[in-house]
Amino acid sequence: MTGYRDIKEAVLRRIHAGEWPPGALIPSEADLAAEYGTARGTANRAIRELAETGLVERRRRAGTRVTHRAGRSALVAIPIVRAEIEAAGRRYGYALLDRRIEPGDQRHIGRLDPQAGAPVLALTCLHLADGEPHQLEDRLIGLDVVPDARDVDFTATSPNEWLVRAVPYSRSEHIFSAATPTEDDRGRLRLRPDEPVFLIERRTWLGAKPVTWVRLAHPGARYRMASRDHDAA
Amino acid sequence: MTGYRDIKEAVLRRIHAGEWPPGALIPSEADLAAEYGTARGTANRAIRELAETGLVERRRRAGTRVTHRAGRSALVAIPIVRAEIEAAGRRYGYALLDRRIEPGDQRHIGRLDPQAGAPVLALTCLHLADGEPHQLEDRLIGLDVVPDARDVDFTATSPNEWLVRAVPYSRSEHIFSAATPTEDDRGRLRLRPDEPVFLIERRTWLGAKPVTWVRLAHPGARYRMASRDHDAA
DNA sequence: GAGTGGTCTAGACCACGTT
């Protein structure tokens, strides 16, 4: 029995073998289906999944081409910090360091980008593993979009966990970087001299409205983020 | 017309609205199909895609449940450095700094993990943007798996580009981290004092055999890696 | 206009795991 996985692997192999170099047109779904003796739906699923990884590009009428700049992609899981710590067999600790409500203004541009004048909830908290600082979280929440956040007791629940449960979002964006820590980072994460921080910045929207911005700082020398691969063969 | 996207959004909304809290069972494909007046295949695709993002978990006979710890995931594109630089409108430059062939031994454990005694090609090269150091590449290639690499002129072609074109792989793994630069990093990337490096380490296999290991170091203060989102609504 | 991908349908069989 030929399945969509078989077709996917076969096409992947033929691309890697050089049969279809970058830029080349691969056979249409109908031709692939005929060649492998399946329904078109089966070939469709195979090639659709290859397109999702970026290996090929599809356009109606124009057909399916092998992508030129074969960048690789990786699926990075960004765990909830509590789960990450507990999964490592360590004791999770949490502290709310600061909570303010600010009018949305210049300070938030490029981060939350709130509507002019809309109030912003600014939180700073620390996540610990076995009592040792693990992640420093600076967060902005748009109270116009998420009014309920005003009344949540964030000394008991971390904003991450509350938001995941309470607030839907439709789009998010991440930036990963290495940085020299700020003075705050240095003190709160108890960094060694010269130790950098690994930063994850995430912005989240519901439709066009910004929901939350967060900066997650990890001690660089003690943090690595791994990914499973995304291409497959 | 109700499409798989409609069902996907509807289910997403109902989960976020609290109708099905984490751990709850959502209706079977057949029930959803009946509810929304579609074929089962349509409901299948909707829920399958939600499962791919990790929002729900599916098991035969047991049904589909809302995931408990809904970690988020992001799809990170790792571009070929040349394309990345040229896409930014900068001039690409490349230099091979070092090339050695070494017997596979202790030094490579945890990186390439070559078969005992198999020769390893070790390359160091620098990628520049407008003449400024952009990425320092340290690479190991298993010559037992990729014998052709021995005869390639890597002063003309960067190993990244050659490998992408010439060698298939079946699995890869990435680690992202922030680090204090080594003395080599500092000199070759012309780092400012206290400037950290952003590291990408990638290991690639063909079946069970290690193909290549690479460490890509970027000046932290000048490098950010962005991702598109992977969850969708 | 015609060929390509995008999607849906109604049905089917099977694998799997819970009961």
Place this chain on the structure above:
DNA sequence: ACGTGGTCTAGACCACTCC
């Protein structure tokens, strides 16, 4: 045993875009 998801089929209609 039986209900669930996993997949395939053969056909269909449509949207898009190149010619």
